[in-house]
Amino acid sequence: MAHRPINLHLVSDSTGETLNSIARATLARFEDHHVIHHRWSLIRSRLQLDRVLEGLNHEPGPVLFTLVDRSLRHALEEACQRLGVPCLSVLDQVMDLLASQIGAQAREKRAAQHVMDADYFRRIDAMHYVLSHDDGQGTAGIAEADVCLVGVSRSSKTPTCFYLANRGIKAANVPIVPGAKLPPELDNPPCPVVGLTIDTHALIEIRRHRLKLIGGEGVRQDTNDYIDHDSVKAEILAARRLCTARGWPVIDVTRRSIEETAATVLQLMDAWHQRREKPPHQPHDPAAQVLAGRGAG
Structure with a gap:
């Protein structure tokens, strides 16, 4: 109709x-x-x-x-x-x-949520941090991170980090690349580490689209492995096994929005701090549970 x-x-x-x-x-x-x-x-x-x-x-x-x-x-x-x-x-x-x-009336204050207070500058600082520590850059700075996201290429690590930065969270992200070692800073990480995984078919489609945007085979010489079904499936499986071996929780982002993924990351951060009896970076966000819905994958 x-x-x-x-x-x-x-x-x-x-x-x-x-x-x-x-x-x-x-x-x-x-x-x-x-x-x-x-x-x-x-x-x-x-x-x-x-x-x-x-x-x-x-x-x-x-x-x-x-x-x-x-x-x-x-x-x-x-x-x-x-x-x-x-x-x-x-x-x-x-x-x-x-x-x-x-027991009091609200003030008639326009745009009261957009003020340049400590919270505002915390978000700006977090945004600068994400820019400087995206895709494995500045790994020494992980010591300053509130959370670190790991996962294969194109598993939504960067957009999730930027969303978290808008909440004042300093989020680093490190790619899991076949045959490459993770930075030593993750051997004994000072912050929670969360893995992001994704369905093989969904990841291949995202990568194909990415290749079209950056010029296809003329840009990458390893295009076949990058989008080959068996290679991608093995890459995802290896990344998930690595996270399991290190005790890092994993979120399946296949059917999640960035907001849902970020909300689950916040929940996992809270749990990490509670296990260590250490206060989290910011107060628990009651909206996170509503947004996360399904919990970690």
């Missing part, structure tokens, strides 16, 4: 990350419906809001918003009522609940 497309307007006085995350999480449950996103970020004046209202008039549809300014909120809500489209401030119910429990 065909469904008519729906216009969804996301209106924010900041970057719009909160609204994008909420929309992505909820719309994942409506896969058969076509939703056209209209993102309106940094809406902080009446002139900017007028552009939103013009777009809303032209392509009406439900509105999700995070606006602190009362006059802008009122103007947007009035326009939605006039057009007969639903309008929702996505944080109001959460703010009301917390205010009732805390």
